[in-house]
Amino acid sequence: MRGEATRIGDGINRVDGRAKVTGQAKYAAEFEAEGLLHGWVVSSGVAKGKIATLDTSAALAVEGVVHVLTHENRPRLAWFDKSYRDEDAPAGSPFRPLYDDAIVYSGQPVALVVATTLEIARHAASLVRVTYKTEEHETDLAARREKARKARPGKGGYEPPPKPRGNADEALAKAAVKVDAAYESPAEHHNPMEMHATTVVHEPDGALTIYDKTQGVTNTQTYVSNVFGLKPDQVRVISPFVGGAFGSGLRPQYQVFLAVMAAQVLKRSVRVTLTRQQMFTFGYRPATWQRVALGATAEGKLEAVVHEAIGETSRFEDYVEVVVNWSGLLYQCDNARYDYKVAELDVYTPLDMRAPGAVLGLYALESAMDELSYALHMDPLALRLANYTERDQNTDKPFSSKELRACYAQGAARFGWEKRLPTPRAMREGNKLVGWGMATGIWEAMQQKAAARAVLSIDGKLVVGSGTSDIGTGTYTAMTQIAASILGLPIADVTFKLGDTTLPPAPLQGGSWTVASVGTAVKAVCEAVREQVFKLAKKMKGSPLAQASLDEVIFAGGEVRLARDPAQAVSIAAAMRAGEAFTLEEETSTLPQLQEQAKYTRATHSAVFVEVKVDEDLGKVEVTRVVSAIAGGRIVSAKTARSQILGAVVWGIGMALEEETLMDHDLGRFMNHNLAEYHVPVNADVRDIEVIFVPEEDEVVNPLGAKGLGEIGIVGVAAAIANAVFHATGKRVRDLPITLDKLL
Amino acid sequence: MNRFTYARAEQVGDAVSAAMQRRAATFIAGGTNLVDLMKENVARPDHLIDINRLPLQQVEETEDGGLRVGALVTNADLAYHPLVEARYPLLSRAILSGASAQLRNMATTGGNLLQRTRCFYFYDTATPCNKREPGSGCPAITGQNRNHAILGASEHCIATHPSDMCVALAALEAVVRVTGKGGERRVPFAELHRLPGDMPERDTTLEPGDLITAVELPPGRFAEHCTYLKVRDRASYAFALVSVAAAVELAGGTIKEARVALGGVAHKPWRDRTAEALLRGKAASTEAFQEVAEALLQDAQGYRHNGFKMALAKRAIVRALGEAVSGRQAS
């Protein structure tokens, strides 16, 4: 409603919704430039070896082809690995496109054909002839498990497994009841709707304006500057809209490298867009093997937790994620041991994908907890409650807040959990078996350094900016809402800008920390503007606020009002006019309160309850009902928050039942590289999903009290579904996805 | 994608003679399969003959009480055609279980018949494939073969035909009208698609330049008792792992005639008349259906990832026949 201020927590429509549905929102491949050239990537067909011959003559002969870039004619590039590292790079030596003749994975770019039109580039690319001297490759995690080794840390945010506590193996051996099982999950690709693309505009002065699909413009800027030896101020990166990323835009992908290289060589503007098939030629969620062993007393008290994991990585980088650590912090248990290793394969380096690590670790842990509940003849929820912990035993710290108990209670009540019949195969509907399962979820609540700028004009319009991104999460909306609420302005008068390196810097959008980090900066910068306005309002001749202090006024309806007598008010415009301030501007950078935060473990939690129906003869599983109860601190924007959880649950359904990138290990190549064969849920797979946000107050995580919701919604969903499938059928499937053949 | 020329044909004769003139000339109808294959460099026509203007858009009743469906009738129009819904609900259901609403709006009857396999290797020019490059090998036999055939495959190719509509047409014993070099001819449905043998590059018995003009359905006898059961990896928008078109004609308490066609299991919609005949004159019963299922699958052979289709197909057959007899299609 115009004129009405929006409060933090309200559920408002996406501020960018209209631009998106009317096609006005422009994505990286939609920006035009004069004389724009188009690049088409030629990909390697083998997994390992050397390029023997690379014949570009037929391609170059096509009219309209301007250049074919290969390792043989590429310009000089940075020498040191350091120059190729980005904010999300793991330890190792980052991949360098077109660097030399070595082939390190199937699908690797080996040439870029640049032409005047996309069609010519595509056609000419099909004429590039490459032959290889192949070497033997290994792409099968199962075959390399024995050779797994300790991972090198070095990736930002990665925590190696904690030291063991107690003696888990001994406690396990002695435990009255135990389960010990291995769980497997396949490689999965992010597959956002928008393909990765970059449009590089070569400016007359040689500077580059780069429209990139990225989750962090600064990351692209730094990478491009370092690799191509440019000054950061010659490289402006812009990314106003991102058509989904899920982690795939956390690292600069090879299309940005190739587009910049071509623009530099040709001194022309160049666009490179990947095909859907090529979307399967960079990062993905790693295939992972896990073992979880749990020991408990006959009453269901956990005595031992052992969690081991092996994830695949490339030969050149150690992709790492936190898979096993969660198991020692989610439940009370005095004996815990963890192990996490990586196995090198001839593949590209994996990459963070929504709730990296946690989504896998919790799948295994929460499946094992379910197995334990049956071994104990105990209700799965009761087992979790019996082992509830108020302290993180990994670090021996309290939680900054933890309303997981409320998640269990409210989720179970809404779901009707108490009506569950405990025995598998006991619930039926016609020829369908009905199963109810549940699982817990957890994710970290993090905050990073971030900066924001705010400009308030005399006409009452506020423009706030920060170089963050909106990968569909609702950043535009949440930030607009925070800013509007602080200055008491209607949403329509507030504009939030993001995705531009000329804005104050923000961290990569990942880890569920954007609202916590950028939101805090936006809050701070708007409060600074508010203070300026207040000073002007006080100073006005005859101001009714002359005697008031800042905490005695409220900002609403474009006015500064005395809280105890709102009729006593000064309009923002009048105050600025009187103070001869046509604009008020502030820029602030905010840091987490590290000292205070370090005293606590900060995490979001969830409880997921699932109903499945399984066709007994044909093995088909339908997820008919999901209740997801989330403890995520304060909810900033109710509608986009709910959307985050809904989307995450849908993805959880996919992870449990459908998603899998299938590799042909003889060829070392992912084969189902299109969206007809790489299955994600369709509408018909998605039924009732209910989202509950339990109230949770937290003054430690950040001044907003918001913990972030990007990842938590998917954690636990796959386990809850797998557990429901077991309850329905009595079959425990320990390798994802649970396709129907596994239930026949 | 290679370069090609494009022309629109206005008459059937022109289309056929244009196709005859150039070896790599190809008809394009809805384009939903062909264009994808061109983008991946799998299909490399040098000339596209757009047949969408040809007067093959009608659904008409034939003199014998059947139905003639023009080759350019879209999958959506055909599925929702009142005569099809009333007399051939099997066909209607089969079509609607395929692809997505958008694709069905574009896809045509002729194009659906001639859509190509969904074998991953066939689609990826970086890999060998006998169907795409004769003699290059068949990596599916030892590779990713979850979607592949369990019946009628050869050592050269184990691909399946992906169409749902064709499974229903096989059960209904449709006839395909073709115009080619020697004029018009009628091809019984069972003779349209072929098994891979040692020529997997050939999906059908059609000759270069042949244009499908129509599909003819004999009078509908199974409207009361038919079902199309499609088993797939998600609730919609996925190709069949196994599908069953079952149609039964009952006389009193016994089965007068039964038709069972399988999809997702072979290089063509699979039928076995000897197996179907087992039901003739019998009362409908699960045991009888099981017997047919066993007979239909007796020569089945599984590979690393698709062995489950043997059990699945049998169960699906029993389920489908049961539904057909009772006249209740589940979903």
Ligand SMILES: Cc1cc2nc3c(=O)[nH]c(=O)nc-3n(C[C@H](O)[C@H](O)[C@H](O)COP(=O)(O)OP(=O)(O)OC[C@H]3O[C@@H](n4cnc5c(N)ncnc54)[C@H](O)[C@@H]3O)c2cc1C
């Ligand atoms: C993502 C996806 C999912 C799908 N899922 C399913 C599914 O679940 N079930 C299913 O059955 N199908 C499915 N399909 C396939 C779809 O049904 C076919 O693509 C469609 O029927 C082809 O018809 P078209 O008119 O577009 O053919 P086109 O692509 O135009 O042509 C296909 C071939 O037929 C030839 N051709 C076309 N018309 C004639 C004619 N009259 N005479 C001679 N030759 C002709 C063309 O030359 C070409 O070789 C799916 C397709 C896609 C892309």
Ligand code: SF4
């Ligand atoms: S099964 Fe047939 S289509 Fe698939 S790779 Fe083998 S030859 Fe090619």
